[in-house]
Amino acid sequence: MLKRWDHYLPSEKLQCRVYKRVPPQVRGQVWLRLLNIDQVKARNAGKYQEMKEAALVSSRDIMQIDLDINWTFRSHSMFWDRYGVRQRALFHVLAAYSVYDTEEGYCQGTSEIAAIVLMFLPEEDASWALAQLMTDDRHAMHGFFVPGFQKLLRFQAHHERVLERALPDLRKHMDEEQMSTGIYTPKWFLQCFLGRIPFSLTLKLWDAYILDGARVLTATGSAS
Structure with a gap:
């Protein structure tokens, strides 16, 4: 399929294989x-x-980025070492994005997104992957992080409608226990479930998310 990518890209066969799981050696x-x-x-x-280079001179987020990368995926061997190769690459990717998208700059939460693409892509490719995830129409994650979090609120409202329609007893129980969906859904939607499910399942979900974008989030939230 990789050798005949243009032929397979629009096919249902490719979608089925991606949803099954992309082999790690070609992810x-x-x-x-x-x-x-x-x-x-x-x-x-x-x-x-x-x-x-511009970020080192002008980004207002450098200090916060440096603090946050030390707590990003610390259980993963790639990010164990303070100022190790992958931590430095993560710093560069986030710093560059902070001047690429001046509306958002750096927002806590994007470090995990950058880190997961850095696990499979070299630094510059990972930087543009982050930019694509944030700004292309299929994923548009930028909308989750801009001031006001309007996209997050829309996704939470959708999740609540699903609960009321599909799982009314659960929703009633949650209301009785004063359990707000806002307690758990931000990490679901802001980062596409990073850190909320087993890592092997995270990678499988991210294969589907990279392929199909935001509709995976609403489908997964609905299934939950």
């Missing part, structure tokens, strides 16, 4: 193609290095 290649990273890099040749 980076698949994510890179699904997010159109090569095309984005070609349109922005040299820009990543420029953003890294």
Whole structure:
């Protein structure tokens, strides 16, 4: 399929295989193609290095980024070492994005998103993958993090309607116990379940999310 990507991309067969699970040895290649990273890099040749350098001079978020990366995926071997290779790459990706998207800058929560793509992509590719996840129409994660969190509120409202319609007894019990959906849904939707399910299942879900975008979140929230 990778050798005949243009042939398989729109096919149901590719979708079925991605939903089954992308083999870990080719996950980076698949994510890179699904997010159109090569095309984005070609349109922005040299820009990543420029953003890294600009961030060190002008980003207001550098200190917070440096603090947060030390707590990002610390149970994963790639991010164990303070200022190790992957921690430094994560710092560069987040710093560059903070000047790429000046409306959002850096928001706590994006570090885990950047980290999971860094597990399978080299630094510059991971930087553009983060930009694609935030800004392309299929994923549009930017809307979760801008001031007001309007997209998060819409997804939470959808989840509550699903509870009322599909699981009324559970919803009644939650109301009796004063259990708000706002307690658990932010981490579901802001980061597509990162840190909320076993890691092997996280990767399987992210394969589907990279392919299909936000509709995976609403479908998963509905199934839950």
